[in-house]
Amino acid sequence: MYTNILVATGGSPWSDAAVAYAIAIASRTGAKLHVLTVLLNPSAYTTPDVMGGVEVVADLVEHQGRELLAQAEAKAREARVDVETLYRWGSVPDIILQTAADSACDLMVLGARQLSGWKRLRLGRHVNAVAAKARRPVLVVKAPPAAAPGMPLGRRILVATGGSPWSDMAVEHAIRLARTECFALCLLHVMPGRRPEPGAEETGRAILARASMRAAEAGIEANEMLQSGDISKAIVETAAREACDGIILGSRGSSGWKRLMVGSISNAVAVKTALPVLIVKQRMPVY
Secondary structure, eight states, X not given: OOSEXXXXXXXXXXXXXXXHHHHHHHHHHTOXXXXXXXXXXXXXXXXXXXXXXXXXXXHHHHHHHHHHHHHHHHHHHHTTOOEEEEEEESOHHHHHHHHHHHTTOSEEEEEOOOOOGGGGGSOOHXXXXXXXXXXXXXXXXXXXXXXXXXXXXXXXXXEEOOSSHHHHHHHHHHHHHHHHHTOEEXXXXXXXXXXXXXXXXXXXXXXXHHHHHHHHHTTOOEEEEEEEEOHHHHHHHHHHHTTOSOEEEEOOOOOGGGGGGSOHHHHHHHHHOSSOEEEEOSOOOOO
């Protein structure tokens, strides 16, 4: 399913969760794991007039980065995962994206902090920036997997589809993942608004039927669900109600200022749920 996985770590609890999840996926798929830490410019930590302090801080930051990578590498090797570590200086989102491209990664795993109250309205700026610009799937996680490396990561995943090309890509990716990991699929279509437009139900059922047929052709167990209301809320609540272990969404690749929103639905879902959210933007190559 995956051949190269990139995970970024900064030493936070949510970064540690991302590393644990990436190791678990690599252990299941046989993918090579690339662990990256991005070191910020030392000038960000010192005042401009303290020239000598910059070198001291740079050495300290680099030392801490190497320690983080060594810890992640040890965990990966304990799980018998092929791993390499990298540290680079620069902008966090830019370095993550460039490293993913350089290493031909087909999955990026990023940690996001679990927030409450009004803070849930925003995703972390680094995660948001990477997910907005990424060309490959991005997995956003907030907690480490419950299963040990090598064990199944769950039993059921929810994939939301609206019938768009990017939704179709999410369905395709979900089917491939389900076939590899023996997941069951929950296929969800949400009709926006409390009072759906005439014909919306018929259209929604047709979209679900097409997705279900594709799953059946691949030998995947799937059940169809048609909901109405706020789309992101319905996705999050349905995933919880159906005891799903993750959510897969398609996201349109936008340009300019629109990229900052990632895709309002995928962004909102990733913010609201505690489940892993896989954001898919283009079809994966078939090996």
